[in-house]
Amino acid sequence: MFDRNLRTMIDDVKGGLMDRRAFVKRMIAVGLTAPMANQILSLGGVAMAQSPNPYKPTKRGGGGPLKLLWWQGPTLLNPHFATGTKDQDASRIFYEPLASWDVDGHLNPILAAEIPSIQNGGLAADAKSVTWKIKPGVKWHDGQPFTADDLVFNWEYATDPATAAVSSGTYADMTVTKVDDLTVRITFEKPTPFWANAFVGAYGCIIPKHLFAEFKGGKSREAPNNLKPIGTGPYKFVEFKPGDLIRGEINPDYHMANRPSFDTIEMKGGGDAVSAARAVIQTGEYDFAWNIQVEDEVLLRLEKGGKGKTLYAVGGDIEFIAINFTDPNTEVDGERSSMKTKHPILSDPKVRQALALLVDRESIKKVIYGRAGRATANYLNGPEEFVSKNTKWEFSVEKASALLDEAGWKAGSDGIREKDGKKLKFLYQTSINGPRQKTQAIVKQACQKAGIDVELKSVVASVFFSSDVANPDTYAHFYADLEMFQIPMTQPDPALAMRRYHSRYVATKENKWQGSNFPRWVNKDYDAAVDAADIEIDPIKRADLYIKCNDLMWQDNVMIPVMHRLAVEACSNTLRPALSGWANQTDNLQDWYRET
Amino acid sequence: MSQYILRRLMIAIPSLLGISLVLFVVLALAPGDPFSELATNPNVPPGVQAALRAKFGLDDPIYLRYLHWLAAMVHGDWGFSFVSRIDVDTLILQRLPTTLYVIGSAQLLALSIAIPVGVYAATRPYSLFDQLANTFAFIGFSLPTFFTGILFILVFSVKLDWLPFVYTEVPGSGIPWVLEMIRQAIMPVMVLGLFQAASMTRFVRSAMLDVIRLDYVTTARAKGLGQTKVIVKHVMRNAMIPVVTLIALQMPAVFGGAIVTEQIFRIPGIGSLLISSILANDTPVVMAVTFVFACLVVLFNLIADVLYGWLDPRISFR
Numbered sequence: 066m067f068d069r070n071l072r073t074m075i076d077d078v079k080g081g082l083m084d085r086r087a088f089v090k091r092m093i094a095v096g097l098t099a100p101m102a103n104q105i106l107s108l109g110g111v112a113m114a115q116s117p118n119p120y121k122p123t124k125r126g127g128g129g130p131l132k133l134l135w136w137q138g139p140t141l142l143n144p145h146f147a148t149g150t151k152d153q154d155a156s157r158i159f160y161e162p163l164a165s166w167d168v169d170g171h172l173n174p175i176l177a178a179e180i181p182s183i184q185n186g187g188l189a190a191d192a193k194s195v196t197w198k199i200k201p202g203v204k205w206h207d208g209q210p211f212t213a214d215d216l217v218f219n220w221e222y223a224t225d226p227a228t229a230a231v232s233s234g235t236y237a238d239m240t241v242t243k244v245d246d247l248t249v250r251i252t253f254e255k256p257t258p259f260w261a262n263a264f265v266g267a268y269g270c271i272i273p274k275h276l277f278a279e280f281k282g283g284k285s286r287e288a289p290n291n292l293k294p295i296g297t298g299p300y301k302f303v304e305f306k307p308g309d310l311i312r313g314e315i316n317p318d319y320h321m322a323n324r325p326s327f328d329t330i331e332m333k334g335g336g337d338a339v340s341a342a343r344a345v346i347q348t349g350e351y352d353f354a355w356n357i358q359v360e361d362e363v364l365l366r367l368e369k370g371g372k373g374k375t376l377y378a379v380g381g382d383i384e385f386i387a388i389n390f391t392d393p394n395t396e397v398d399g400e401r402s403s404m405k406t407k408h409p410i411l412s413d414p415k416v417r418q419a420l421a422l423l424v425d426r427e428s429i430k431k432v433i434y435g436r437a438g439r440a441t442a443n444y445l446n447g448p449e450e451f452v453s454k455n456t457k458w459e460f461s462v463e464k465a466s467a468l469l470d471e472a473g474w475k476a477g478s479d480g481i482r483e484k485d486g487k488k489l490k491f492l493y494q495t496s497i498n499g500p501r502q503k504t505q506a507i508v509k510q511a512c513q514k515a516g517i518d519v520e521l522k523s524v525v526a527s528v529f530f531s532s533d534v535a536n537p538d539t540y541a542h543f544y545a546d547l548e549m550f551q552i553p554m555t556q557p558d559p560a561l562a563m564r565r566y567h568s569r570y571v572a573t574k575e576n577k578w579q580g581s582n583f584p585r586w587v588n589k590d591y592d593a594a595v596d597a598a599d600i601e602i603d604p605i606k607r608a609d610l611y612i613k614c615n616d617l618m619w620q621d622n623v624m625i626p627v628m629h630r631l632a633v634e635a636c637s638n639t640l641r642p643a644l645s646g647w648a649n650q651t652d653n654l655q656d657w658y659r660e661t
Numbered sequence: 662m663s664q665y666i667l668r669r670l671m672i673a674i675p676s677l678l679g680i681s682l683v684l685f686v687v688l689a690l691a692p693g694d695p696f697s698e699l700a701t702n703p704n705v706p707p708g709v710q711a712a713l714r715a716k717f718g719l720d721d722p723i724y725l726r727y728l729h730w731l732a733a734m735v736h737g738d739w740g741f742s743f744v745s746r747i748d749v750d751t752l753i754l755q756r757l758p759t760t761l762y763v764i765g766s767a768q769l770l771a772l773s774i775a776i777p778v779g780v781y782a783a784t785r786p787y788s789l790f791d792q793l794a795n796t797f798a799f800i801g802f803s804l805p806t807f808f809t810g811i812l813f814i815l816v817f818s819v820k821l822d823w824l825p826f827v828y829t830e831v832p833g834s835g836i837p838w839v840l841e842m843i844r845q846a847i848m849p850v851m852v853l854g855l856f857q858a859a860s861m862t863r864f865v866r867s868a869m870l871d872v873i874r875l876d877y878v879t880t881a882r883a884k885g886l887g888q889t890k891v892i893v894k895h896v897m898r899n900a901m902i903p904v905v906t907l908i909a910l911q912m913p914a915v916f917g918g919a920i921v922t923e924q925i926f927r928i929p930g931i932g933s934l935l936i937s938s939i940l941a942n943d944t945p946v947v948m949a950v951t952f953v954f955a956c957l958v959v960l961f962n963l964i965a966d967v968l969y970g971w972l973d974p975r976i977s978f979r
Contacts, residue, residue, distance in 0.1 A: 134827070138937065140745035148744065149698040229716045231699060234706040268704055286746045303832075306755050307745035308937050309929035310829060333829050335927040335937070340814075340826070348818050350825050527942050530701065531694030532710040534720075538692070540700070541707075552701050561703035579707035 118167055118643035118656040126315050128326035128659050134354040136341040138308035138334020143291045144270035145223055145230040150649055153267040155332060157651040158313055159296035162269030163197055166647040170557045172261055176200055176297060192256040192602045199247050203320045205273050206295045213243040218274035227282035235268040256600045258607055259558040266556055267649045299325035299655040309334050326658035339363060345635040346373040353642060354635040355650050361435020377436060378632040380646030381446050381554030386547050386625040387584045388417055393544045400574035401544050404585060411546060415472040417622035419465040423511040424625050433500045438628040445559050445615040446629040453612045456619045465515045482516040491546040494522040496529040501549060504627060534577050541578040551630060557647040559611045567595050586623045673959045680955045684948060685730060689723045693942035695743040717743055740945040749949040760930035763849055764915045770854030771861055779865025783873060784892060794862060801859025810852045810925040817848060824848055828928045849926045853919055864907060868900040902972045909965035913957035
């Protein structure tokens with residue numbers, strides 16, 4: 066494709082004939098994400114730009130208090146145990162990774178001296194190892210030096226099965242070794258084109274060896290510092306009340322010049338999203354509120370003449386309707402939706418296509434998500450411009466009806482289509498959540514017009530997303546014909562998101578429904594593309610493979626994308642937070658300041 | 662008397678055991694998973710969620726889990742929260758002062774409104790004051806606290822900008838700190854206190870009316886005692902007996918917190934701990950809070966009974 070062109074372009078950037086920004090822009094134009102374009106450059110031998118967030122203050126401190134409102138109160142402060150983003154966000158105030166993702170999706174060095182690249186010798190050409198150099202002179206809050214031993218320890222800690230760390234996946238299939246006091250090498254078992262996962266971002270936060278060494282494995286819960294974090298971050302720990310309040314004070318020895326700007330930090334938890342938005346936008350009691358998943362109409366009303374506004378960060382979170390390829394109504398060996406069955410109706414591609422035509426994404430956006438959503442045909446959505454150019458979507462009851470007619474489904478006396486005495490009827494499930502129930506209603510209405518009877522079911526979120534083997538209502542059991550929820554993209558690389566639907570990961574009774582391929586979709590071409598992309602070192606070919614994966618899902622209508630969702634935050638008019646759709650909200654906390 | 666108390670305490674043991682068993686079984690049978698947030702995160706392999714369940718014993722049979730819990734409880738070990746991995750007793754003790762402060766103040770406010778208003782209304786039944794008091798009492802206990810809470814926020818925070826509606830423990834000390842603590846507690850205390858006061862006023866009024874018509878009151882009046890003396894010394898003394906019982910029975914609620922109001926004003930009390938633990942399926946915390954609540958109910962029932970006998974010598978303990 067544009068393979069040769071691209072190589073010349075990379076050389077141009079290397080030689081200084083083209084600037085990075087222009088390169089990234091062109092990559093976006095052909096459908097690549099900005100982060101991916103940057104990874105292409107780094108694998109192509111061009112050093113990543115050190116592009117820190119804009120930061121105006123010229124001295125450390127003096128910015129007064131920073132008051133954050135997280136309507137789900139953080140419950141623990143060890144990044145390796147963080148069950149939700151709320152816990153990661155809170156841990157990040159005190160702990161830091163080697164690098165974080167910035168607004169443009171670049172890697173922004175935090176504890177690293179520089180971002181590894183082929184040029185500086187950090188990246189191996191075969192993508193089997195990464196060497197990180199850390200900043201000299203960084204100290205933990207208790208004055209101990211931060212060294213390579215801490216990094217090695219974090220890898221050991223997370224991968225010890227007895228620790229039961231949620232970060233175990235981030236540190237799996239690799240070995241971390243100390244080169245010298247300020248250098249570590251990560252050696253991957255397989256070529257790993259996306260090398261920036263371990264020690265990067267939310268799960269990459271590093272805890273001190275000298276305080277946690279005795280509490281590795283089975284004793285991990287007993288570590289006193291689980292509650293009193295001693296990190297390297299911009300703020301030092303003062304107080305923590307789980308689910309309620311976290312307080313920190315400025316770290317006078319912070320390793321970045323002039324940072325942080327605020328003297329104290331407070332993160333208050335509890336309540337609900339609407340009143341959190343109100344406390345920031347309307348009354349100005351707080352500076353920043355997280356994850357404001359509130360109907361746009363309400364936000365617009367609050368914003369009128371208020372003291373704050375909403376901010377939107379574009380990531381890759383996708384809300385979708387998944388289609389069951391197996392039969393949820395037939396039990397085989399004590400399991401419904403068994404791989405030994407085929408869905409009697411939905412295995413017909415025409416019916417799936419008709420369903421995709423019946424999801425009115427424009428109305429859903431208008432009525433429910435507003436500024437916080439984008440209609441899309443793709444399952445894989447980049448920061449903004451990642452649109453596989455080959456896909457499209459439309460809403461048309463007529464076309465859907467025609468397709469169903471073609472497939473042999475004729476309208477019965479009650480207006481519901483039938484074929485061979487079988488009614489065209491689906492069970493459509495999701496978790497209990499205002500916007501989701503509204504979406505269900507919109508889809509049901511369109512389906513009724515086309516002669517499809519849809520039965521709606523909603524399950525409490527903590528049950529729907531449970532791993533309880535005995536509970537038939539989980540999304541992984543998928544004892545329904547259709548189901549809808551959101552899968553977040555936690556880093557700017559599609560590897561993990563796309564690997565999910567490889568046929569070897571189908572969810573079955575045998576693997577206790579732990580398989581991630583819940584639609585139980587099997588497609589050889591897709592499997593081949595994912596397998597190839599997993600070890601493909603050439604970034605251009607790899608990007609092509611993931612676009613192909615997305616297109617295969619679109620052709621087969623495995624997932625009907627409903628909405629590409631943006632992160633919504635409420636922010637005071639004077640606060641300048643550094644946000645990124647590819648990172649958690651507090652991931653670049655050191656760069657926050659207040660405009661005076 | 663001491664024999665009576667001892668016997669009541671002995672009876673309390675099997676009933677508390679029964680309560681704990683029912684609570685535990687209901688919680689264990691309720692579906693849900695404290696680690697459900699991990700499910701859709703592509704960074705976390707599904708095995709992690711299952712490993713955590715296994716590690717915390719969530720996959721063991723219910724009777725085993727109950728016996729483990731009971732054995733630990735007898736030793737004073739309340740277990741630890743699945744969500745924050747902190748000992749449950751620490752978690753509860755952290756929340757208790759706030760609950761006592763806010764709910765306690767609300768109860769005091771309710772009493773200081775209900776008793777004078779109720780007594781005065783009863784001395785002049787069907788007067789204008791009585792009618793007004795009745796009307797406000799009806800409005801007061803018909804309006805749920807989530808409604809009045811939001812109404813107060815809209816009026817006093819959003820429109821007038823007088824009071825903050827997020828309750829946080831501010832650091833500091835001295836007079837400004839005390840004033841700030843009072844300022845942010847005004848709205849929740851008013852919401853809860855007025856709601857309580859409404860129903861208590863009705864109760865005080867009817868208790869007074871029951872007594873005020875008795876012959877001994879007429880006798881007291883016939884002796885030539887003044888109105889105040891008759892009401893305070895003769896009527897109120899006896900009318901307050903059922904009121905004291907009512908207050909004693911409401912004491913567990915002071916410790917248990919107010920779920921809805923705490924949620925609205927983000928008060929870090931026991932009520933908000935309970936609701937967030939229920940939502941997160943954090944069974945050890947839910948179990949501990951509800952069980953402590955059950956113990957308090959049993960205890961204050963006993964106290965009410967003892968008080969009743971002490972206040973009213975006609976009742977004897979057997």
